[in-house]
Amino acid sequence: MKVLIIIAVLGVATAIPFTEEQLKKGQQYVKKCLDETKISPETVGKLKAGDFSEDDENVQCFALCFFREAQFTDADGNQNKDVIINKLSVDKDPKSVEAVYSKCKNETGSTPCQKAFNAYKCYRTAGLF
Incomplete structure (x- = not known):
């Protein structure tokens, strides 16, 4: 059941046409992070x-x-511009992805987890996730 929910979360529920490889990796990341x-x-x-x-x-x-x-961030929640722009430009103009990155790159938090969560909220609100 857990695997089906993960697939639905990453595949069917997304409006972004990730590649099959990206979806497979994303499923692995979700499973690992759920366990963690x-x-x-x-x-x-x-x-x-x-x-x-x-x-x-x-x-x-x-x-x-x-x-x-x-690889969007390091363990401290610091964003990796090149990876973010490359991976999120699958069906979007890299310039528009870079503009969103510029908006979201300075998200902060009192912990690395909070910093990454705030960055996710920024990207999600901007429509990249």
């Missing part, structure tokens, strides 16, 4: 849908884990 943070697949589904009502440390650390695995 112990949040529920349903919570991941809420995050994917833009529902940020669950904002505890484990949820924030899920964002850091996923971003770290995708």
Whole structure:
């Protein structure tokens, strides 16, 4: 059941046409980060849908884990511009992705997890996730 929810969260529920390889890697990242943070697949589904009502440390650390695995950030939540622009430009103009990156690159937080979560919220609100 957990695997089906992960697939739905990453595949069917997304409007971005990620490549098959990206979807497969994303599924692996979600599984690893679910195991690491112990949040529920349903919570991941809420995050994917833009529902940020669950904002505890484990949820924030899920964002850091996923971003770290995708190489969007390092372990301290510092963003990797080149990777973000490259991976999120699958169906978008790289200049528009770079503009969103410029808007979201300075997201902060009191912990690396909170910093990554705030960055995720910024990108999600801008329509990149």
